[in-house]
Amino acid sequence: NAGVTQTPKFQVLKTGQSMTLQCAQDMNHEYMSWYRQDPGMGLRLIHYSVGAGITDQGEVPNGYNVSRSTTEDFPLRLLSAAPSQTSVYFCASSWTYRADQPQHFGDGTRLSIL
Amino acid sequence: TQLLEQSPQFLSIQEGENLTVYCNSSSVFSSLQWYRQEPGEGPVLLVTVVTGGEVKKLKRLTFQFGDARKDSSLHITAAQPGDTGLYLCAGAAGGGADGLTFGKGTHLIIQP
Numbered sequence: 001n002a003g004v005t006q007t008p009k010f011q012v013l014k015t016g017q018s019m020t021l022q023c024a025q026d027m028n029h030e031y032m033s034w035y036r037q038d039p040g041m042g043l044r045l046i047h048y049s050v051g052a053g054i055t056d057q058g059e060v061p062n063g064y065n066v067s068r069s070t071t072e073d074f075p076l077r078l079l080s081a082a083p084s085q086t087s088v089y090f091c092a093s094s095w096t097y098r099a100d101q102p103q104h105f106g107d108g109t110r111l112s113i114l
Numbered sequence: 115t116q117l118l119e120q121s122p123q124f125l126s127i128q129e130g131e132n133l134t135v136y137c138n139s140s141s142v143f144s145s146l147q148w149y150r151q152e153p154g155e156g157p158v159l160l161v162t163v164v165t166g167g168e169v170k171k172l173k174r175l176t177f178q179f180g181d182a183r184k185d186s187s188l189h190i191t192a193a194q195p196g197d198t199g200l201y202l203c204a205g206a207a208g209g210g211a212d213g214l215t216f217g218k219g220t221h222l223i224i225q226p
Contacts, residue, residue, distance in 0.1 A: 004156070035216075042219060043202070043204075048212065059213075090157075098206075100144060100162060100164065102147070103147075103149075103157075103204075103214065104159075105156030105157050105158070106156050108156055
């Protein structure tokens with residue numbers, strides 16, 4: 001049982017480049033979300049999805065796009081990378097959309113924007 | 115915006131000592147979760163508390179949810195080096211889908 005799998009684990013980009021962070025879960029969870037973790041800032045919600053075909057914005061959505069074409073996958077796209085997007089990105093999933101459900105996190109993607 | 119303040123931010127103690135980590139807010143949360151995160155990994159859920167005044171024990175860890183559901187604490191008895199890590203509290207404002215509000219975390223180091 002792989003749980004939540006994030007790829008890549010590390011990535012370095014130049015300012016202005018675009019890329020997609022991949023997230024896949026094999027637990028048939030309805031709810032998936034993306035957070036970024038910055039020193040001194042804690043984890044902040046970027047985007048979330050309550051099911052296939054449904055996405056919505058979190059606290060810090062600017063500069064990011066998401067889609068949810070299947071239950072299993074929830075990719076995060078950086079449209080035009082900026083140094084302010086240097087961070088560790090975590091994908092999480094849970095059985096339902098309720099925020100009090102246990103969240104299962106991947107091991108993160110460490111992204112540096114030069 | 116709901117905020118969760120964790121204290122202390124950093125804590126380094128000797129093996130065998132007891133410690134308490136606090137998570138406070140001016141807002142009411144319907145539930146509160148505690149996670150532990152190790153370097154290079156994602157947070158892992160330790161416990162969820164839902165009812166005001168609730169106390170849950172997980173081996174040497176005791177979690178308490180405040181009566182007014184605005185604060186929580188984590189107490190570790192006889193800390194061990196394996197307890198080292200980043201402890202995060204996270205609150206749910208209600209039953210909505212808009213995610214958890216995380217505290218900034220407590221970095222705990224237990225020295226042998």
